Amino acid sequence: MSPTSPLPPPIPVLEDYGLSPTTGFLPPTLPLTRLPDPYYNKWEAIAANLQAHVLSRRLRGVVDSLPVLSTVGLEHDAEWRRAYSLLCFIAHAYIWGGDAPADRLPASVSVPLLAIAARLEVPPVATYAAVCLWNFKPLFLDEPIDNLENLATLNTFTGSIDESWFYLVSVAIEARGGPILALMLTAFGAARRDDARTVTRCLCAFAERLTDLTIIMQRLYESCEPATFYHRIRPFLAGSKNMAEAGLPRGVLYEDGSGTETYRQYAGGSNAQSSLIQFFDIALGIHHRATGETPATTTTTTGGGAAPPPPSSSTTTKHGHGFIHEMRKYMPAPHARFLEDATRAANLREYVEAHRSDRALCLAYDACLAMLSSFRDKHISIVTRYIINPSREARARSRSRAAADDDAPARKRINLATASKIAPEKGGQRGTGGTALIPFLKQARDETSEPAVEEWTRRFMKRKMGSGGGGADFGGSGRVDMLLPQPAAALDKENVVDVKGLAWSWTMEDDVGGICMV
Numbered sequence: 001m002s003p004t005s006p007l008p009p010p011i012p013v014l015e016d017y018g019l020s021p022t023t024g025f026l027p028p029t030l031p032l033t034r035l036p037d038p039y040y041n042k043w044e045a046i047a048a049n050l051q052a053h054v055l056s057r058r059l060r061g062v063v064d065s066l067p068v069l070s071t072v073g074l075e076h077d078a079e080w081r082r083a084y085s086l087l088c089f090i091a092h093a094y095i096w097g098g099d100a101p102a103d104r105l106p107a108s109v110s111v112p113l114l115a116i117a118a119r120l121e122v123p124p125v126a127t128y129a130a131v132c133l134w135n136f137k138p139l140f141l142d143e144p145i146d147n148l149e150n151l152a153t154l155n156t157f158t159g160s161i162d163e164s165w166f167y168l169v170s171v172a173i174e175a176r177g178g179p180i181l182a183l184m185l186t187a188f189g190a191a192r193r194d195d196a197r198t199v200t201r202c203l204c205a206f207a208e209r210l211t212d213l214t215i216i217m218q219r220l221y222e223s224c225e226p227a228t229f230y231h232r233i234r235p236f237l238a239g240s241k242n243m244a245e246a247g248l249p250r251g252v253l254y255e256d257g258s259g260t261e262t263y264r265q266y267a268g269g270s271n272a273q274s275s276l277i278q279f280f281d282i283a284l285g286i287h288h289r290a291t292g293e294t295p296a297t298t299t300t301t302t303g304g305g306a307a308p309p310p311p312s313s314s315t316t317t318k319h320g321h322g323f324i325h326e327m328r329k330y331m332p333a334p335h336a337r338f339l340e341d342a343t344r345a346a347n348l349r350e351y352v353e354a355h356r357s358d359r360a361l362c363l364a365y366d367a368c369l370a371m372l373s374s375f376r377d378k379h380i381s382i383v384t385r386y387i388i389n390p391s392r393e394a395r396a397r398s399r400s401r402a403a404a405d406d407d408a409p410a411r412k413r414i415n416l417a418t419a420s421k422i423a424p425e426k427g428g429q430r431g432t433g434g435t436a437l438i439p440f441l442k443q444a445r446d447e448t449s450e451p452a453v454e455e456w457t458r459r460f461m462k463r464k465m466g467s468g469g470g471g472a473d474f475g476g477s478g479r480v481d482m483l484l485p486q487p488a489a490a491l492d493k494e495n496v497v498d499v500k501g502l503a504w505s506w507t508m509e510d511d512v513g514g515i516c517m518v
């Protein structure tokens with residue numbers, strides 16, 4: 001380094017961001033199962049009986065008559081996190097737990113929720129942190145929390161095993177993936193010292209853990225039924241942004257008694273708010289572009305690899321890289337700050353590019369890309385099974401019902417589950433110009449393999465992503481492309497309809513077959 005060259009950006013220290021070298025983005029101390037101060041017993045009682053309150057249609061009345069409690073009784077961080085999680089469950093049950101959504105959140109919930117969210121630096125909605133990161137307990141304290149058989153949820157909207165399992169799969173992924181943070185920070189340091197052996201060792205360990213994460217994710221099928229997820233669980237996680245057809249045209253007003261409140265709009269809770277997966281991209285130097293954008297410059301090098309494209313500047317687009325970046329606003333701010341600082345320090349892609357002759361290093365790096373690409377491949381199958389297919393079935397059912405019977409059913413519910421069914425009939429919802437869900441996810445997966453250095457890995461991953469042929473697969477049976485709908489651009493715009501994902505509202509192709517068998 002020349003005397004004038006600037007110092008490299010510091011390698012982040014996990015503890016500075018409240019992160020743990022063992023559990024990663026899960027809290028360093030276990031979530032509390034109850035707030036210790038009895039002052040908060042009313043919150044605890046409502047959350048403990050949330051399903052009964054919703055079922056009996058008494059929740060809104062109970063919450064309306066609740067006093068506005070102060071945050072003065074909250075001491076340690078774990079207490080603030082517990083209070084946040086409780087109030088998020090109560091708030092979303094209040095909004096979505098009736099025949100039509102409530103567009104006002106009473107002061108009894110909104111006042112403490114806003115204060116707690118500000119203190120924790122999270123938005124006042126049911127984020128991934130509220131329902132997953134801070135909402136679990138181990139069944140046995142002396143057993144690890146990266147084992148699904150040792151986990152239970154603290155709160156759910158529905159009381160169903162399916163909902164618990166949905167959250168717990170993510171918790172187990174976060175727990176098993178937690179040590180990857182320290183591993184990769186060690187690799188950043190080793191690359192700076194030009195210690196290729198340590199970098200290789202860290203990358204090998206990373207690739208192995210990534211395989212574990214894919215295995216855990218696929219266990220979702222064991223205890224979470226797609227129809228239950230789509231119709232019963234997903235509606236409670238919905239946000240207030242782009243929710244006009246679901247009954248929230250202006251969003252939600254958080255009452256504070258001032259009379260000057262304005263409507264707020266937030267995205268719904270989604271695993272896309274997981275800092276862990278975004279950290280993987282950062283550590284490996286993977287760049288995500290706006291959906292539909294192709295690499296600007298692709299220079300063929302001697303090894304057959306592509307030179308790293310410039311980091312995407314596209315953070316302003318509505319979706320695509322913009323969406324992935326947007327999700328950082330829904331992470332606890334210290335986690336998002338860690339991601340920013342890790343981005344500045346990340347050096348592995350450049351290091352591997354500069355050491356192309358080191359086969360072991362290149363293979364270890366490419367293995368990580370292949371494993372992460374495989375993880376995303378399996379995730380696309382999950383989204384197809386849990387969102388795309390039930391959405392199509394619901395639409396088909398609602399059409400045939402409408403054709404057979406003009407009489408309205410006895411009681412009509414308006415919420416997220418019914419929204420995508422009623423949207424096309426209302427007109428104006430077809431081909432809204434939004435981003436197509438599956439092409440977005442597929443592009444994120446394809447971008448994951450772009451930095452591969454070894455010629456054979458590149459060929460292999462291209463083949464895996466191609467449209468035909470059999471062949472080996474790093475991750476098992478993940479040939480989803482052949483089974484999925486084609487990109488929206490290739491389709492008749494008339495057949496494109498809205499679909500509510502988790503965080504966001506997307507489009508999908510209505511009439512194309514897409515039964516995905518994994």
Ligand code: HEM
Binds near residue numbers: 170269273
């Ligand atoms: C039933 C299970 C799941 C469903 C239905 C699902 C659905 C979705 C949907 C609809 C999106 C698009 C953004 C949105 O609208 O929220 C998305 C994105 C994403 N999901 Fe999932 N997801 C599931 C499980 C998971 C799990 C277990 C993880 C891992 C922790 C995960 C990680 C991600 C990530 C990282 C993205 C952003 C796109 C990317 O980086 O590839 N998802 N998911």
